[in-house]
Amino acid sequence: MDLLYTVNRRTLSKALANQESLYDVRSLCTLSSRNIAAFTSTTELDDSSGKTWGSHVYVCDLNMPWHTHKVLSNKYNITALEWDLPGDKLVIADSAGSVQLWIFKDHVLNDWVQIGSTCFSGEHIIGAAWFHNGKKTGLVTEKKDSIHYNEKFNHLLFAPSVRQFGGRAAEGVLVVSTTGMVGAVMITRDFQNPVCFATESLGSTRHRITAVDLCYGKNGHFLVAVSSGSICLPIRCYRVLVRKNDEKCSITSQALPSFFLQDGAPKDGSCTNVMHLKFVVREDADSLVVAANSESGGFVEVWELREKSQPVHKLFQPKTLEPFKTVVWQHQSQYRCQCPITAIATTKLSIVTTVPPPSYVVVALADSSIHYLNRDCLKEVAYSSLNMPWRQDEPNNKYLKNSVTISHIDISWLGCILLACDTHSTLYTYKLLPEGAIFALGSSMTLSYACTLLEYCLVTGLDWLDLLLCLRSSMIETLCERLDASYNRQTLPVQQFLYIQFLCIKTSLYRMLVxxxxxxxxxxxxxxxxxxxxxxxxxxxxxxxxxxxxxxxxxxxxxxxxxxxxxxxxxxxxxxxxxxxxxxxxxxxxxxxxxxxxxxxxxxxxxxxxxxxxxxxxxxxxxxxxxxxxxxxxxxxxxxxxxxxxxxxxxxxxxxxxxxxxxxxxxxxxxxxxxxxxxxxxxxxxxxxxxxxxxxxxxxxxxQLHQANSIICISSPVLFYQSFPLQLEYGMEPEQLMYVPELNPVEGCMHSGQIIDTIRHLYLGKQPLLVKQCTRCGGKAQLQNIPRTAAIRAWDQRWTRACRCGGIWRIHKSS
Structure with missing residues (x-):
């Protein structure tokens, strides 16, 4: 578990550094399936005087984290921030009950538009989750050695959360408030009424909620686990169904078995509060992680749903029937820590079909330490701390280093990167150790595990940048050969279907080597x-x-x-x-x-x-x-x-x-x-x-066909020659990461010195003022095209969502 880089705000003035009240609000961070980070800040990132106090939402690509874009500034504290499954939309909810849905405008990272909003007046939103689209692919454990992708990877039965006409999945979010209200906000595609909403009470009576987590059930329902804070009160679970009727939606909630944290209660009778709830995997409702804090520290527990036979009197139990069975929560394991727990994170995606799915739990403590735990027995696998001595050749702010606390953490979809955000909105990116039931856990990324993850990205379309950042330079060529051999063993129709994605993955691997x-x-x-x-x-x-x-x-x-x-x-x-x-x-x-x-x-x-x-x-x-x-x-x-x-x-x-x-x-x-x-x-x-x-x-x-344009990004050959962690700053391109590819020029080739549009192959000039730039390969393209014919319009639309390398577009202005 190594710290790859940190992204800090500019040095604060002494007056602002003494105003700790500006940083009392908890910051949030979340990673999308396209490895785009969204996070909140109490002041604007370029503000050194503290005049912009509020709640601001920023987004950035993990490959160029210094290029941030502010999505919105909010008057009230933002309490929920979540990406949808494809990684295109963002839900932002606050303490005043406002729920806003945002989307990339024209698929550009630093241009956003709101597609709908609603306000549940008087409600403090503390949890949100997008509707599931019903798409789930898993690696079949029994056939993990099969050479054919269609045998190795299966589309698993998983119902969409909300069905529309024809069974198509609807888009929207489910939110939960501190009063026990559950609300649904659904996108209607109607220009006059872009969203419709419905509300319902989670239980038969409303009660105060301090911690919540939402999980997807395979039959299309949501599993909601809530806590009222006190360890004396039960952890309640509910089954929530959202249905669409005509142009309206409705919610039904049903109570499920609950449980008390009796095993974790301290013997000295000190006050203990449940701070965090997390399902072990978002698509597996059978395991729940509970984190609680007391005056002497904190503890983490894993609880699992188990089927249990219940004894029934023989007068009520016919001999021909099986024993009566019920489902109950059982305590599995516990991890105790000396400091209060500030954040927990669990696996987003279970790649394999093993039951229970292999996963892990990451815990952040108030002393700025991060503990990486195995889910089965909560054994500590790795440890890191922000208070570890960093390199002396990099300047850092002593006051910030001693006073920051990790506020929120999140894990990438492939499980290779951990993103942490502290109370000053500094981002910390860690490389995680690979773990899985079918893979041997080692000290670094193994070749077979990396190849399997790339094959999974090839089949599902997931972004693979987080995996690239964890590779060693010595294994990339061999990994390319393995992936190439694996792809060539597929049937011709499968190869044709996956061809573009395969070329993108292979190109990005070679681009990491000099x-x-x-x-x-x-x-x-x-x-x-x-x-x-x-x-x-x-x-x-x-x-x-x-x-x-x-x-x-x-x-x-x-x-x-x-x-x-x-x-x-x-x-x-x-x-x-x-x-x-x-x-x-x-x-x-x-x-x-x-x-x-x-x-x-x-x-x-x-x-x-x-x-x-x-x-x-x-x-x-x-x-x-x-x-x-x-x-x-x-x-x-x-x-x-x-x-x-x-x-x-x-x-x-x-x-x-x-x-x-x-x-x-x-x-x-x-x-x-x-x-x-x-x-x-x-x-x-x-x-x-x-x-x-x-x-x-x-x-x-x-x-000249290929230009050796300089690029400043994380995933380049320069990465392997750096001393870690990299100290980066918002809004400042790190010169030490600049890389100019060495391409063998053709003898007698004409060098124009101009930038060429990578999509339309037009000359854009030596320094165009406004272009679209890819956040992965650095390629540039015209921002506004005027398509003259249907053929060229179709060509432009082919590259609208992503660059030819699969990267995200951002608007780049020449300084």
Whole structure:
């Protein structure tokens, strides 16, 4: 359990440092499934005078935590902060009963819009949970060694919390207040009334609640555990159902077995209060963690629901029936600590189907220590403290270090990262030890466990940044090979379905290595080739609607595959029906930048061929050795050739030494010869092909394809050369994390010095004022596009939610 980095606010003035009342309010933090952190602060992060006292909500990406964005400033104290399961929406509830639902505007991290709100007047909200969408995937323990993903990972039966027409899952939140009120706020998609709400009492009578936690039941209900604070009062549990009727929703609550903390009561009779409740796993209602504090310290207990036979008098028990059974809570284990408990966190997601699911409990104490406990026996596995001596070469504020207390903690969805927030809204990011019933617990991330987690992200679409931050540089290449071998063993339909996600994961792994930058660039090009080919082929329509055996795209692939020895592009056209490749001229003109990129890629590949021949055999991915990708590029060149006959202005532009040089025909011929040569024995090198490729820079000006733009982020090769923990500051980019990828430039390549749009492949200038920037790869794109045709509009929408690497977009302003 190692502290990776801390993000501090700027040094406070002495006057503000003495005003401890500004930091009496408890800060909250929560991590989304996309590894975006949301947290609260009592003053604005850039405020050094304390004039902005209130409750402010900020969001940041774990990869660039210094870039924070304020979602809102609230008058009342924010008491509940939760992400939805896909990680796009945020619910913010406060002590005055206000519940607000927020969402990314146009999927941009630092641009938010409110989609609905309601106020339960007079209610102090202390707990909230989004409706479950019914999607749950688990690793089947018995088949964990299976090579096929569809056997290894199963979609488990899990009902949505609220069903709409057709069984579709509804979106909304369930909230609980201190008076015992439970409320539902559901999104209706109606512009005039964006949300509808309902309220109900948890029990038959209202009673004071000080601690609550909500959990999902597999039949679509919620499990709510509440405590009234005193250890003399029971921990009550309820089954809450939310139903949608027409455009309204209704709530029903049913009491379940409760229990008293008799075993944990101190013998000296000192005052003991229950402070925190947490279900061990959010989708497993059978285990509950209870944390209580007393004058002498605190303790944590795990309670489990068990089926128990109840003796019944023989007059009331027929012999033919089984014994009467009931469900009761049983005490399992206890952990005692010398200091009061300030926060607890448990596993969000159970990856395996083992019963009970493997999980752990993380406990933060008032002395700023964090204890990592095994769930089964609450044995301490790891320990850390903010009061541990840090490096002396980094300045820190002594007053803040001695006075801070951890206020809230949260665990990432894969369980690899722990996020802690103190009373000054400083963020602490810890690397957690991996744990699971089917994996051996060790001192570091194991290769098999990391590969299984990546496969799980591949199948479910979860973000894998928290795993990247826990990897060692020495294991990344081997991990890539394992993931590649695992993926290639899947059936063709499965591979096609997971292809984009697979390329994103593999690219991000290679991007973590100094020696992997060229492989990452090749994989990015491969992803773009696949996307461009999909976009171009989707525009083709068969001329004969009666024949459904083969469309234009299939016909082209068959011709390219069959006529492998044909290197003349015009001869390939003779085998195709030109009518099937007809597209409107306006559409062709709007695709000119993508057409240009395909031609530039072919130029770069061929110009690099001589040096690739001279290099020794290297591991990892190389685009020049991917026959399938090269054939796709050949197909695109044929499509471009046909489209050029329809509208010559859409053709790629080349700076040539001779005006009569047919560049497209030359590129197709050389690529065809290369594919043929690679199809034969590797020792037989075509010297003529290499000589022609060596002449290319003299015949054609080769534009730069991959830019070595500097990036400042956590997940880069620089991370492995840092001393931990990193001391970061809100609003300040750490210069020590700057990394400039070293890409082998093509000899004679033209360097423009301009930033290129990674999506549209347009030149944006040397320092564009306003762009979208990816928080993972640092790629930049136009913020506002004016789509002229449906084809380019569809292309833009392909990358709206995320960058081509799977990262989150943020608006970047040049200073």
């Amino acid at each position: 020696t992997g930058q060229n492989k990452a660039a090749d994989l990015s090009s491969l992803l773009m080739v696949h996307s461009v080919a999909t976009a171009f082929k989707s525009l083709l329509r068969p001329s004969d609607l009666i024949s459904h055996d083969k469309g234009p795209a299939e016909s082209l692939t068959a011709v390219i595959t069959d006529a492998i020895t044909v290197s003349d592009i015009d001869k390939v056209l003779l085998h195709l029906d030109g009518k099937e490749f007809t597209v409107e001229p306006s559409t062709l003109q709007s695709l000119q930048q993508l057409i240009q990129w395909v031609a530039d890629l072919a130029l770069n590949l061929l110009a690099r061929l001589p040096e690739q021949r001279l290099q020794m055999k290297s591991g990892g991915y190389e685009l020049l050795k991917d026959h399938k990708a090269l054939n796709t590029v050949r197909e695109l060149l044929v499509i471009i050739r046909i489209w050029g006959l329809l509208r010559s202005s859409c053709l790629p532009v080349f700076v040539r030494s001779a005006d009569n040089l047919d560049v497209l025909a030359l590129l197709f011929r050389l690529l065809s010869k290369h594919v043929q040569a690679n199809g034969e024995i590797q020792q037989q090198v075509d010297d003529g092909l290499v000589d022609e490729c060596c002449l290319l820079p003299n015949q054609i000006m080769i534009p």
